[in-house]
Amino acid sequence: MSASTATAGEKPPHILVFPYPAQGHTLPLLDVTHQLACRNFTITIITTPKNLPTLSPLLSTHPQIQTLTLNFPSHHLLPAGVENVKELGNAGNFPIMVALSKLYDPIIQWFRSHSNPPVALISDSFLGWTMHLANDMQIPRFVFWCTGAFLASVLDHCWNHLETVKSLDVVDFVDLPRTPSFKAEHLPSVIQLYRDSDPDWRIVQEGMVANSLSYGYIFNSFDAVDSEYFGFLKRKMGHERVYGVGPLCLLGPDHSSRGNPDLNSIAHVFDWLNGCPDGSVLYVSFGSQKLMSKRQMEALASGLEKSMARFIWVVKTGTTQQMGNGYGVVPDGFEERVAGRGIVMRGWAPQAMLLSHRAIGGFLSHCGWNSVQEAIANGVLILAWPMEADQFVNERLLVDYLGVAVRVCMGADSVPDSEELGKVIGESMNGVVREQEKMRAKELKSKAIEGVKNGGKSLGDLDALVNEIMQIRRQKRLI
Numbered sequence: 373m374s375a376s377t378a379t380a381g382e383k384p385p386h387i388l389v390f391p392y393p394a395q396g397h398t399l400p401l402l403d404v405t406h407q408l409a410c411r412n413f414t415i416t417i418i419t420t421p422k423n424l425p426t427l428s429p430l431l432s433t434h435p436q437i438q439t440l441t442l443n444f445p446s447h448h449l450l451p452a453g454v455e456n457v458k459e460l461g462n463a464g465n466f467p468i469m470v471a472l473s474k475l476y477d478p479i480i481q482w483f484r485s486h487s488n489p490p491v492a493l494i495s496d497s498f499l500g501w502t503m504h505l506a507n508d509m510q511i512p513r514f515v516f517w518c519t520g521a522f523l524a525s526v527l528d529h530c531w532n533h534l535e536t537v538k539s540l541d542v543v544d545f546v547d548l549p550r551t552p553s554f555k556a557e558h559l560p561s562v563i564q565l566y567r568d569s570d571p572d573w574r575i576v577q578e579g580m581v582a583n584s585l586s587y588g589y590i591f592n593s594f595d596a597v598d599s600e601y602f603g604f605l606k607r608k609m610g611h612e613r614v615y616g617v618g619p620l621c622l623l624g625p626d627h628s629s630r631g632n633p634d635l636n637s638i639a640h641v642f643d644w645l646n647g648c649p650d651g652s653v654l655y656v657s658f659g660s661q662k663l664m665s666k667r668q669m670e671a672l673a674s675g676l677e678k679s680m681a682r683f684i685w686v687v688k689t690g691t692t693q694q695m696g697n698g699y700g701v702v703p704d705g706f707e708e709r710v711a712g713r714g715i716v717m718r719g720w721a722p723q724a725m726l727l728s729h730r731a732i733g734g735f736l737s738h739c740g741w742n743s744v745q746e747a748i749a750n751g752v753l754i755l756a757w758p759m760e761a762d763q764f765v766n767e768r769l770l771v772d773y774l775g776v777a778v779r780v781c782m783g784a785d786s787v788p789d790s791e792e793l794g795k796v797i798g799e800s801m802n803g804v805v806r807e808q809e810k811m812r813a814k815e816l817k818s819k820a821i822e823g824v825k826n827g828g829k830s831l832g833d834l835d836a837l838v839n840e841i842m843q844i845r846r847q848k849r850l851i
């Protein structure tokens with residue numbers, strides 16, 4: 373156990389954790405929570421009834437963790453019963469962010485009536501309004517970024533210069549290390565969707581701007597990936613409380629339980645992988661939200677077929693109506709034609725567990741940040757197809773700055789040329805091309821693993837975070 377554990381007789385601090393209800397946001401914050409629970413912290417997690425099951429693996433590992441389960445507030449853009457972005461896709465972020473801000477009063481009431489109230493709040497960056505909540509509770513807030521520091525730096529600039537940014541076709545980030553430029557359509561989706569005329573959007577903007585006033589930043593990223601941007605943010609905020617504790621998939625409780633997959637029903641996938649040579653299988657998945665159109669499904673299936681590479685393709689299926697229009701529908705006869713060489717998995721796959729299998733050597737990915745971290749943690753070559761949200765920013769870092777990925781397609785509605793796609797996949801998986809990228813991916817994996825060992829930088833940052841919270845409790849420091 374780390375040096376940061378409470379000393380004998382010292383009561384462990386109570387902290388409040390507030391994850392944002394999207395798989396990609398919640399899972400890594402639960403990994404941080406797991407680490408804090410291992411250090412005997414008293415923890416309360418804020419959730420809503422339908423999001424409780426996502427917490428169950430963590431709660432069964434740490435029965436002492438409490439939950440504060442509040443009813444999900446309504447919003448006119450949210451269908452009744454929807455409590456998680458995964459049910460709506462990326463477009464669900466806006467109404468969910470706004471709806472959750474209505475939990476301010478119930479949380480304050482809970483806090484004020486608690487006999488041992490929390491000494492600090494850790495909340496997701498999409499819950500920026502909790503900065504004001506923390507001020508009201510007179511406790512420091514640590515903002516959790518499920519993304520990297522490069523993206524946080526880009527976003528910080530965008531939210532603080534919204535009018536200018538929204539007026540440009542190409543935005544130059546001249547203050548940032550490497551002075552990146554992005555086309556307007558490649559900026560994070562929340563920036564593109566922002567509408568000044570809608571008061572609900574101003575709630576979101578105020579929250580995003582308030583993030584930079586947080587007492588500390590916690591990132592699911594690490595030095596070898598983001599050190600320039602950690603440094604940039606430290607200089608910008610004028611303090612050192614920027615913690616790069618990733619890749620969090622290496623610090624979580626157990627990969628197999630993420631997202632509660634039914635492991636019995638997919639035992640055949642692992643049996644098949646066990647018989648494949650090292651690094652020979654391409655893993656294809658586009659995160660927890662993206663539903664592919666009929667044309668995309670066809671092009672992808674055709675590309676995989678032509679590549680002659682081994683693969684696992686995780687297909688997100690839609691509603692009956694969506695599937696009726698071909699969304700998420702695998703072309704007829706495809707699975708029979710690739711039998712023995714490729715497997716289609718429908719629904720939720722234990723991604724982190726699969727990526728850690730020695731047979732997986734490539735990952736065709738939308739470059740969602742968690743997928744990126746999981747690929748990096750396993751030294752897997754990324755074939756990048758960024759689509760929306762933060763994915764273009766992530767892809768820039770992976771392809772152009774870190775050199776661990778190959779660009780294969782761009783855009784949420786793009787349909788790749790199946791000949792070209794098949795060629796890139798085939799060359800990357802079967803041939804001797806992309807050796808540089810593969811080597812760099814392996815080097816980055818080594819650095820990721822070093823970082824979470826005793827004496828490593830990510831574990832050091834986690835200990836520094838723990839120490840800071842212990843200090844806050846000791847001094848009852850107020851902000």
Ligand code: UDP
Nearest residue numbers: 396659660661720721723724740741742743
């Ligand atoms: N995930 C998974 N199984 C799936 C789909 C997604 O385990 O079938 C996990 C994946 O490992 C990652 C997260 O869900 O931890 C998705 O986050 P990411 O940031 O990659 O993409 P998003 O879903 O936010 O677009």
